[in-house]
Amino acid sequence: MKLLLGLGLALFAGPALAHVTLETQSAPVGSTYKAVARVPHGCKGAATIKVRVQIPEGVIAIKPMPKAGWTLETVKGKYEKSYDYYGTPTSEGVREVVWSGGKLLDEHYDEFVFRGYLTTDLKPETTLYVPVVQECEGGAVERWIEIPAAGKSADDYKFPAPGLKLIPKK
């Protein structure tokens, strides 16, 4: 019965909820996107103390949202190429966002938010992956960084990176 219930819920809710995921899972290129990374649980029961988000190539003008109880840091670096940001060529910026120093218990839920511009160099009708590393108490780490190979879906992986379906520019 419990199994059936579990399977039923799974069909309804989708297995993606088991992992770190993005709240808004599709967005047009050439627009500003608000990324809400949802962290549903700790690492094998341990509380989360750090969340690191790698900004994928082609996403610029990053503005992370500060979080009460957490220290916010960014790692800046050069992009692979120069991107056009409303007419301004942009070749460097935030490559990684880190929230640390907080404590998110395994039985609690939280969201980590940043905003960024999806450049028109990104290809519509593809999935943009945003790797997230979740570090926990006791040295445990969960890495949501697996990017599905061609012909596979995120469901085939144990630790899929959160994904975002890109749609054509409006």
Added chain:
Amino acid sequence: MTRQLRLFLILLGLALASLAAAGQALAHAALIRTAPADGAVIASAPAEFSLSFSEPVSPLVLSLIGPDGASRALTRFTLGDRTLTIIAPSDLANGTHVLSWRVVSEDGHPVGGSVLFSIGAPSAAPPILTAQTDPAVRFMLWLGKLGLYLGLAFGIGGVAFMAWVAPLPAAARAPIASFLALGLLSMPIAVAAQGLDALALPLSAALQPVAWQAAAASSFGRTALIATFALLAALLALFRPGGRGRLLATFVWLGVGAALAASGHASAAAPQFLTRPAVFMHAVGMAGWAGALLPLAFALRQPDGAQVLRRFSRRIPVLLVIILISGLALAIIQVERLQALLTTPYGLVLTGKLALVVALLGLGAFNRFRLTEAVVSGRASARSQLSRIIAAEIALVVAILAIVALWRFTSPPRALAAAAAQPASVHIHTGKAMADINVTPGRTGPVTISVSLLDGEFGPLAAKELRLALSRPEVGIEPIERQATRQADGSWLVSDLTLPVAGRWTIELEILVSDFEMTRLKETLEIRP
């Protein structure tokens, strides 16, 4: 807005909110704790197993694979909070067990894994089993070998008599020629049987080209080729007396050594610089000694027989020394320990052979120190007695060769130990990464797994972490996961692992290239029983 519509909207909102809340509570289950712990060695059989997860779960399949490789389903369990308690069977044997679990968590995502634990001590590697081929093929192999050996010893050895003792008595030519023919006729039998044995085919497949190709590709192919040439050349030398014949006879005599040194356990042993020359000398010496018996018997019927006998007596000690020294060297390398002479099939064959060789040496010594003088001084009774003893010696040589041909079916202790220690290896090559995986020894029992990583362009791959997961889905073993440790030379090692069952295991590598980049490689490899 009507009240009904407002109520409907409120309800809809509540429903959506509850769905979202339910969704967020869902998460896949991770195994947090097990009893016994993964990899643990416990003193006595536990009454129950427990698996604690990060989320509530429902078991799908629970099975226990025992040290004998048999799998049984575990059906008695209780679920409490997030811990699954399983009643253990009461008759658990000592050794390594695998508790394989597959559960579904509330998100409907099935997850599985295995817990490895040992009662008493980890299972030791099982005794070595050797593959059995069709008995008919084995007999054919033995027969082919024996025919070949007889051809080399009495045929080519007989021809060699010209080279080192005296011209052949005319009457000896016909029997020597028949031994050469026997060697040539045995060749296809030996080659076909070799191929059948290599491919584990039944006798009925003897005419299939694949068996012949397999034999030709083996080291025995070289032996067959050299021996065939030597046997044909010996036939030529046999009917060409004089200087040229003697020269050819010398060459074919050495050909016996070359043929036998080209294949076989002894030639393949290390150190090669010692074993190959030793086999060569042993074979040349053997052919010289054994081959001289037939011509001697015929020479004794001739008037100059005493002179021929005296020349043989004077020269034979050199050959005996060569045979004994080379034989001793090979025995030491192959048998390794003295008790192996009686405890291994290889040692028993050697012991049997040595007993007959001692008898042969005894007869030879009697001939040399008693009868030779009597024959030379012209006693007729001594001549006939010597002839009878030579006939007995020929019979002994045939028996020795028949025993030696049995070696084909035994592996020397050295080779058995080496075969058991042989790793199971697999190479994985993808565009992103390459891995060389060695499981040592490549059989069930405690193993060490070493992994060398390279990137797709043969460059070094500096991984941050490496995890291995080994599974045997056909027998219901979910992945056994182990973290590898990096060695000083840059390779990765997993040493606390016991593989409980043989067969084709799936090995998956989870390579953490950098904090945000992971590569997975997956391949299967065969673990021997």
